Amino acid sequence: MCGIAGIAAGHNDTQHVLSKMLDRLQHRGPDDAGIWSGDHLSLGHRRLSIVDLSPAGHQPMLSASGDRVLVYNGEIYNFEDLRQELEHSSQTRSWRGHSDTEVLLTCIETWGVQRTLERCNGMFAFALWNKADKTLVLARDRMGEKPLYFGWVSGRFAFASELKALREVTGWSPQMNLAAISSFLSAGYVRGPHSAIEGIYRLPAGSMLTLSATDLSRPMSWEELSSRLAQYWSLEQVALVGLSSDQSSDPAELLNSLDRLLHDSIARRMVADVPVGAFLSGGIDSSLVTAIMQAQSNRPIRTFSIGFHDSSHNEAHHAKAVAKHLGTDHTELYLEADDALALVPSLAETFDEPFADSSQLPTLLVSKLARQSVTVALSGDGGDELFAGYGRYLAILQLWKHLHRLPTHARHAARHFLFAAAGASSIFSGSLPPRLRRLGERIQFDDIDDLRVAFIAGAGFTRIQDFASVEHAAHARLPSAIQSPLRRLLYGDQHDYLADDILHKVDRASMAYSLESRIPLLDHRIVELSWRFGEGALLAGGLGKQPLRKLLDRHVPFSLIDRPKQGFSPPIAQWLRGPLRDWAETLLSEQSLRELPLINAAEVRKLWAAHIKQKIDAGLVLWNILMLCHWRSHMQIGRGP
Structure with missing residues (x-):
């Protein structure tokens, strides 16, 4: 690379x-x-x-x-x-x-x-x-x-x-x-x-x-x-060809085809004239990639993971258990708030554009950790987007099942009622229960494509972005031929979230330390095969990624991976109230916010105050605003036309 x-x-x-x-x-x-x-x-x-x-x-x-x-x-x-x-x-x-x-x-x-x-x-x-x-x-x-x-x-x-x-x-x-x-x-x-x-x-x-x-x-x-x-x-052509194929094919045959392709994809990505290892979070995707790597290696492969002392964000002990079972040479590092604080000043330089996926911090640190021992690291990225692994897919499908029957005016009226009932500033005061607050924000969307992006972004954005500037918004044009709600969610994530968020993050974070990251699940043959799996073969019993789960079962005991998906994000909300507070306060000053286009500075200040007083958890939203402020300041960039 x-x-x-x-x-x-x-x-x-x-x-x-x-x-x-x-x-x-x-x-x-x-x-x-x-x-x-x-x-x-x-x-x-x-x-x-x-x-x-x-x-x-x-x-x-x-x-x-x-x-x-x-x-x-x-x-x-x-x-x-x-x-x-x-x-x-x-x-x-x-x-x-x-x-x-x-x-x-x-x-x-x-x-x-x-x-x-x-x-x-x-x-x-x-x-x-x-x-x-x-x-x-x-x-x-x-x-x-x-x-x-x-x-x-x-x-x-x-x-x-x-x-x-x-x-x-x-x-x-x-x-x-x-x-x-x-x-x-x-x-x-x-x-x-x-x-x-x-x-x-x-x-x-x-x-x-x-x-x-x-x-x-x-x-x-x-x-x-x-x-x-x-x-x-063309991803669109791949999707349409896959959906037009006989999706009643023998599930066992499709699973075996996936297994063969994964073994081949991983073997090809292990070829190098320098040391090779793997990122291991302990989740399904990275555990499967690691298991197949180890099965094809005559020595323990090097694996690396990052942990958090906050148990609600930590998967390191799961990764350690998987590594022990597979017999890898495992290294782990627990992330402290001070580690994140040391990275924050360089984030705009590292990621080039405004970028607010907070898992950027542990991704940087696990890349730094891996580079001390290897020059190439394989990752399990792509499994969620190809095989319906995100929990938000089920949440969106449940919500959309009811929302799509409501006329637009009824949705907007319901949203207005929810916020009006709790007071005009309820989204910041916290008087509206979190679930109803999120529902109030998401109920307004007219199609499932916009709802998908709203779930990725989190609650609070409709009060931050200047409504007068909505005309500037850029939306992906998804194929009308893909009608299934689940398929539209998968296509949308493969089309933009995977390329513009996940892969952007992995490339910049790994290359910041001269580490080459390789992603076996994104072999185009696997992407094409994923569109041939029926929806029932992807989601079952409220759990996605069924094909990958079944393949992992051939290598790792179910007890080691039987847990809810946690993701790879640090406790940003707590850090913004603690070690990152002074840094955030400077960037979120009224003067700084007024230099940004499209932003309602007064609403952001309200949100920040409510977050500091723990009336609302707005860490995700605030991180986005902070990353935009930080990027603008670093680039010394004009507001634009």
């Missing part, structure tokens, strides 16, 4: 700027760096050596013909298969090394970009310059595991693995993208292809963007860019 960057050539400072951009990405690639320059474009690379540690894996890499130049971040897990296929072709080949970068570049030169992307199994983001026809191709993996930002800064085209690198381009004067900020306020993460910075975009997952030399020379709107965007893999 590495860091890539590029900038349109033709300026006297191009190499200097690109060098500074690469310096901002050093944490992604501390082992090597390189720059290539041509007539129209300069490409840069920071390398974290994982496969082929020799200079033969150096980037930017030129193709054998010399016509193409590649900078690439990620891993192609089936590169050995692709290499063998190339070797068995009629052409005689001479390899410089055994890196997946060289295989990827040779495949592109042999088959073309699109066919190569369709054949690759991996996580990646890359930029390919074709010197012959003067075109640049940017591409990203199917699920969006690896990031790629691009846009025009002061009229100059530039791209990078992280937004922070673009700050080094001469003339950088960022303005907030109000649609993205509104998206963040409604969900806690920025959704879609528009970044939080006006005019800077995020390449969509499963897509490739082709730009000519002329395109690079002038700023383009997203609408114009869309005409140059091609989808080589």
Whole structure:
């Protein structure tokens, strides 16, 4: 895993700027760096050596013909298969090394970009310059595991693995993208292809963007860019094909297919020329990944977990029990409030955009812990979104069963009645019981897609966001052909929550410590298979993730994992009343809040006061506002148009 960057050539400072951009990405690639320059474009690379540690894996890499130049971040897990296929072709080949970068570049030169992307199994983001026809191709993996930002800064085209690198381009004067900020306020993460910075975009997952030399020379709107965007893999098509298949297939056959794919996916992700381990929370997903890893290893694998002294947030003892049963070499670290406090000042720099998933803190610390022993760590991310593991799915389905029968005006009237009955400021005074308060906020939504985002965000947002700015909100357009409420929840989470929250968090947190994180459950073959399971095979007896539970039962006693899902979030609400209080008070001052768009400063101050007095638990909502304030201050960014 590495860091890539590029900038349109033709300026006297191009190499200097690109060098500074690469310096901002050093944490992604501390082992090597390189720059290539041509007539129209300069490409840069920071390398974290994982496969082929020799200079033969150096980037930017030129193709054998010399016509193409590649900078690439990620891993192609089936590169050995692709290499063998190339070797068995009629052409005689001479390899410089055994890196997946060289295989990827040779495949592109042999088959073309699109066919190569369709054949690759991996996580990646890359930029390919074709010197012959003067075109640049940017591409990203199917699920969006690896990031790629691009846009025009002061009229100059530039791209990078992280937004922070673009700050080094001469003339950088960022303005907030109000649609993205509104998206963040409604969900806690920025959704879609528009970044939080006006005019800077995020390449969509499963897509490739082709730009000519002329395109690079002038700023383009997203609408114009869309005409140059091609989808080589579509989650929508995968979902529709899976749903149209015979979902009455033998459940045992589907389960065995999943088992075979998981074993293959994990085995491929254990290939490296550096030490490999696993994150182990003690939950179903990470325990299953760890169990299969250990079954395929001839020595104890290294496992790592983070714990909290607050028992309501702690799963470390469960992870320790699973590790003992499987026989792994286990390391755990208990997180103190002071550990979180030490991380807080760097969160805006680490996560690039406003980002408020509080599990970012333990994810950072478990990455730091793992990096002391390994360079690659496998994780169990993706299981909840693919196999209906979140408890909120059942809660939403129960609520929607009644809500969707009510006319819109009846829902709004019910919400008004709930709050009016308890007083105008009831949401902050705490006089309304928590369950009714949450119901009052969620009852207003007209469709299940918005209700999904409301559950992710938590209660309180409708009183914080300025109603006059609702027009700026950005909503994912989900396929109308997916009618089932559960399927829409799963699709929505795979479409934006997984890519824009979970994978954003894992990539930034692991790369902050030069650790490569690999996610076996997001092998595209497993994603495609997950859509073939019937709803009854996913949810049964009030519990989701039935396929993964059944597979884990083959490795770990049921008693070790038979417990409610806890998640991976620290006790933020308590910390904001304690060790983080002074930091939060500074950011939530009236002056600071008034510098933010879309925010009702007076309502936020009321919420903060009520939280401090323990009249309401508003930790989740306040964390979102704090992350936005912190990011704006760090970026020194304007309010936007």
